[in-house]
Amino acid sequence: MRDAIQVLKLQFYGLLLLTSLWGLQNVLNQGFDVDYRNDRSITCLRCEASGGICGFHSSSHPFVCFCHDGEQPLVRSSNEHSRSMNTRLIADFNFS
Structure with a gap:
């Protein structure tokens, strides 16, 4: 072990x-x-659960969710800052 x-x-x-x-x-x-x-794992999991792909886009946002209707920034609510x-x-x- x-x-x-x-x-x-x-x-x-x-x-x-x-x-x-x-x-x-x-x-x-x-x-x-x-x-x-x-x-960012929780937000990425939510992105992927919605059918998107969690990724990186340096010109717009460090992390984005590539969705079927375009890319969305990964914005976290204030209570998510305490969780990882x-x-x-x-x-x-x-x-x-």
Whole structure:
């Protein structure tokens, strides 16, 4: 059983810089869980549930819902700011 660790993106990059290639390879071969929190997940799920595709459009809004009737900005209500959806990402690397 693997231990679950929770790290911030900047902490992870710092660990990569401080860890030797062998140490990094060892950690990646053993595997680890990443707890990724995405504040836009709830809104994206609502977009996709309505038949749209959650995406990115740099010239209009950072995140948009591409719907059958055009793109809509992902606007969140004030009570959604306190909620986030946790997504578990498990990475598997194989070094030969």
